[in-house]
Amino acid sequence: MYTYTADVLVVGAGNAAMCAAHAARDEGKTVLMLEAAPKEQAGGNSYFTAGATRMTHEGLESLKDLVEPDERHSRSEVPAYTAEDYAADLKKVTRGRNDPRMTETLTSRVSGDMRWLKAKGMKYRLMYERQAYERPDGSFLFWGGLHVGNVDGGEGLMRDHFAIAAESGIEVIYEARATRLVEVAGAVTGVVFEKDGEEYAVRAEATVLGSGGFEASRQMRAEHMGQQWYHAVTRGTPFNTGTMLEEAIALGAAKGGDWSSGHATQWDAGFVGNESNFEVTNRLTRQSYPLGIIVNRQGRRFVDEGADFRNLTYAKYGKEVLMQPGAIAWQIFDAPLRPMLRAEEYEVPGVGEHIAGSLEELAAQTGIDKTGLEETIAAFNRSIDTSAEFDPNVKDGRIARTAPVKSNWANAISEPPYYAYPVTCGITFTFGGLKGDECARVLKLDGTPIPGLFACGEALGGLFSENYPGGSGLAAGIVFGRIAGRCAAS
Structure with a gap:
């Protein structure tokens, strides 16, 4: 068996893994990365994101050294987002199950x-099309x-990560599936991996697992999260099958975080080829739902679409859809609302979309129960507090006092044509990983x-449970990836 050698071995090549590799290389170490995917599909789940990264800042002026210039800056208001805000959001959405030490590390x-990444060549911008309405x-x-993204x-x-890696001399072996530690x-001294039907070994002073969670394994999802999760759609990379997590646990590693939950969004149920699609990537998510309503096969609402800003609810509402009959639901909008939907998501060629001149016709097209749909929308429309002015930029208090309540952004579904977008559950990543210390060393x-042995990214558990604040996954990958790489190098 041929054996490669390196000072630091990084398993995986997504955002967190890359940050670990950059950090180790900064310390003068030789770095080898193993990527299970072919080169054209490399990058883990990070490739499938919108690039949104939740960070602390003091407003627009404090961001101008980071983000690309834009003529809209002079017409933009970007509220400060402090470490205290960040910690409060993490605590709120996880119901206090987030690790306090990891939270402080992330936010600080x-x-x-x-x-640090910007200085290496990473490019950031303000996310106008996703995080602000004109x-x-x-x-x-x-x-x-959540204001900044790639x-x-x-x-x-x-693309930027791989360019930085190539410039600094980091070696990446593609189609290399790590099979055992x-x-x-x-002590962990490396891994064995498979490539082209052959086995190879890597011997390294330190091994960093940036190999993701287990969301691409239907069997592991069913085992740890519940049988219903077998039927979720894998929206990201198909290569995160949990092998390295199981290997570490077999060596005595402790589990970290919540192994029963994960990041799961409303995902286009009508698009042909909606699983691990490397061409449309993130654009099959459906995130304009706070503007309209969501109904199941019976035509009944089952969540508060306006409970909070989308950033703080979208990662848990995929699960709510999964639990509906047939693991499917429909987002419903009318003519005045339709122009406000994100074009990048709702206008993808081949998108699942139904357009009808009446609710009866919409029900016939979709298979939604007609009586249930009509009754739900009539009750919803009657219950709206029209004394509050609709404003999608703030939590406007425009409430619909029906069951379930819609706390903000309630608008009557009353003007044809009507639009229905079928959604199912798209799982992004699992929240359970390995337990680590302040140096991202894997603990027994x-x-x-x-x-x-070190871990970062989705392989390191502890920050999230049931839900997460949008953009904090990439942020955690950067922070704990850099820590893992530095510590592995030392």
């Missing part, structure tokens, strides 16, 4: 670490605490580290 380091006077107000989204993120005298059940 993310701003500086993004500038106001009547032509100005923009950013909302939800130029060209996840594709741009990974190598242990000598209680007794709390001591496994020598030579």
Whole structure:
């Protein structure tokens, strides 16, 4: 068996893995990366994101050294987002199950670490099309605490990462699927991987697992999250099958975080080829739902579409759809609402879309129960508090007092044509991973580290449970990836 050698081995090549590799290379170490995907599909789940990265800042002026210039800046209001805001959002959406130490590390380091990447060649921008609505006077107000993202989204993120890696001399082996960890005298000394039907080994002083969660394994999802999760659609990379997590646990590693939940969005149920699609990537998500209503096969609503800003609800509403009959639902809008939907998501060629001149016709097209749909919309329309003015940039308090309540952004579904978009559950990543310490060393059940083994990104559990604040996954990948790489190098 041929054996490669390196100072630091990184398993995976997504955002977190890349940050670990950059950090180790900064310390002068030789770095080898193993990527299970072919070169044209490399980048893990990071490739499938919109590139949105939740970071702390003090407003637009404090961001101008980070983001690309844009003529709209002079007409934009970007509220500050503090470490306290960040921590509060994490605590709120996870119901207090987030690890306090990891939270403090993330919120205190993310701003500086993004500038570290910027200095290496990463390109960032303000996310106008996703995080701000243009106001009547032509100005923009950013909302939800998530304001910055990569130029060209996840594709741009990974393109920049690979360019940085190539320039610094980091070696990447593609189509290299790590199958087992190598242990000598209680320490991890590398891995065995498969490529082109052959087995190879890597011997390294330190091994960093940036190999993701187990969301692409239907069997592991059913085992750890519940049988219904077998039927979820894998919206991201098909290569995150949990192999390295199982290998680490077999060596005595402790689990970290919530193994029963994951990031799951409303995903286009009508698009042919809607699983792990490398061409349309993130654009099959359906995230304008706070403007309209969501109904199941019976035509009944089952969530508060306006409970909070989309950033703080979208990652848990995929699960709510999964639990509906047939694991399917429909987002419903009328003519005045339709122009406000994100073009990048709702106008993809081949998108699942139904357009009808009446609710009866819409029900016939979709298979939604006609009586249920008509009754639901009539009750919803009657219950709207029209004394509050609709404003999608703020939590406007325009409530629909029906069951379930819609807390904000309630607009009557009353003007044809009507639009229905079928959605199912698209799982992005699992929240359960390995338990780590302040140096991202993988810990045993007794709390001591496994020598030579580190974890970052989705392989490192502890920050998220049931839900997460949008953009915090990429942020955590940057912060804990850099920590893992630095510590592995030392």
